[in-house]
Amino acid sequence: MFEHEQVVIRSGRRSRLPVIVAVHSTALGPAAGGLRLWHYPDWRDGVTDALRLSAAMTAKFAVAGLPSGGGKTVVALPEGTVLDPERRRDVLQDVADTIESLGGTYSTGPDVGTGPEDMALIGTITSHVFCRPAHLGGSGDSSPHTAQGTLAALRAVSRRLYGTARLDGRRLAVVGLGRVGAGLARLLAAEGAALTVTDTDPDKRKIGDELGAVWCSPDEILAADVDIVVPAALGSCLTAHTVAQLRCRAVVGPANNQLATPDVADLLHRRGILWVPDYVASAGGVVHAVSTELHHLAPDEVRARVDAIEHTVTGLLDTAESRGRTPAQAATELARRRLRATAGPAGT
Numbered sequence: 320m321f322e323h324e325q326v327v328i329r330s331g332r333r334s335r336l337p338v339i340v341a342v343h344s345t346a347l348g349p350a351a352g353g354l355r356l357w358h359y360p361d362w363r364d365g366v367t368d369a370l371r372l373s374a375a376m377t378a379k380f381a382v383a384g385l386p387s388g389g390g391k392t393v394v395a396l397p398e399g400t401v402l403d404p405e406r407r408r409d410v411l412q413d414v415a416d417t418i419e420s421l422g423g424t425y426s427t428g429p430d431v432g433t434g435p436e437d438m439a440l441i442g443t444i445t446s447h448v449f450c451r452p453a454h455l456g457g458s459g460d461s462s463p464h465t466a467q468g469t470l471a472a473l474r475a476v477s478r479r480l481y482g483t484a485r486l487d488g489r490r491l492a493v494v495g496l497g498r499v500g501a502g503l504a505r506l507l508a509a510e511g512a513a514l515t516v517t518d519t520d521p522d523k524r525k526i527g528d529e530l531g532a533v534w535c536s537p538d539e540i541l542a543a544d545v546d547i548v549v550p551a552a553l554g555s556c557l558t559a560h561t562v563a564q565l566r567c568r569a570v571v572g573p574a575n576n577q578l579a580t581p582d583v584a585d586l587l588h589r590r591g592i593l594w595v596p597d598y599v600a601s602a603g604g605v606v607h608a609v610s611t612e613l614h615h616l617a618p619d620e621v622r623a624r625v626d627a628i629e630h631t632v633t634g635l636l637d638t639a640e641s642r643g644r645t646p647a648q649a650a651t652e653l654a655r656r657r658l659r660a661t662a663g664p665a666g667t
């Protein structure tokens with residue numbers, strides 16, 4: 320079933336690259352979601368990614384209790400493409416034109432492959448952009464806040480499984496040391512957690528060494544003997560095959576779209592592994608951006624909203640337990656309920 324409000328696929332005027340903007344829902348408010356600038360075997364794979372990621376943004380905002388809708392932009396780069404600065408600027412301007420043409424229905428932000436400087440450039444063409452650097456009036460890099468929100472989710476899970484929100488001595492495997500993963504690993508190391516880490520980029524090993532973490536190869540880390548696995552890389556890491564290998568008690572991380580297919584949530588549940596939906600654990604970044612830039616909250620109020628992810632997760636685990644559901648089902652039901660409570664698309 321096609322459930323998106325609109326999907327725009329355009330060949331960029333300057334770059335000639337496919338710019339894909341998927342607006343999943345504006346039922347709760349204007350849509351927001353990051354710009355993913357990434358390689359795909361085929362541009363159609365970029366469309367599939369945009370469709371899934373934008374739907375997850377709708378759920379992310381609904382469960383976080385924020386009046387925003389879900390969207391996402393993907394620029395599908397052919398495999399092996401390296402963008403020089405000029406071409407990168409062309410791509411970003413093409414994205415900005417497309418967003419501007421949507422007239423505020425959707426605002427973008429950073430995601431895999433983009434950051435605050437890119438948002439600054441987009442901001443020269445359209446005002447519908449989050450996370451520009453602070454000196455330009457934006458809320459800056461969202462990744463530390465995504466990491467902070469994931470830490471809050473981890474505390475809720477730790478309390479459920481081990482009776483304490485403290486993570487010192489807990490064994491965690493962080494899969495991916497990008498902007499969010501590395502930040503989260505730092506927070507966890509500062510808490511005294513025992514870390515195992517990996518990244519597909521061997522240069523990231525330095526970060527692991529700095530944190531006193533054990534390095535593990537990307538294809539072995541999911542089977543590591545740890546308490547909690549923390550996916551912080553690209554999506555679809557949880558498949559029937561990888562779930563069978565897990566030795567942990569929980570999987571909680573900031574990566575978007577962790578499940579290869581929705582039924583993998585049931586496989587995790589059947590194995591007695593607690594999975595917190597990615598769109599719940601990863602909400603800290605957007606919660607920070609939207610609360611700061613749209614709702615103009617003070618920094619301590621924004622921080623309280625990010626930390627409230629702990630209560631959200633606790634609530635979902637309670638509901639799941641009392642109704643005999645998986646946390647994934649409890650989260651889907653909460654999102655549906657919040658979306659149903661509204662009349663329809665914003666402005667209608």
Ligand code: PHE
Nearest residue numbers: 352353428429430449461608
């Ligand atoms: N990458 C962020 C996410 O998936 C998207 C985002 C961050 C969008 C900040 C807007 C502002 O949640």
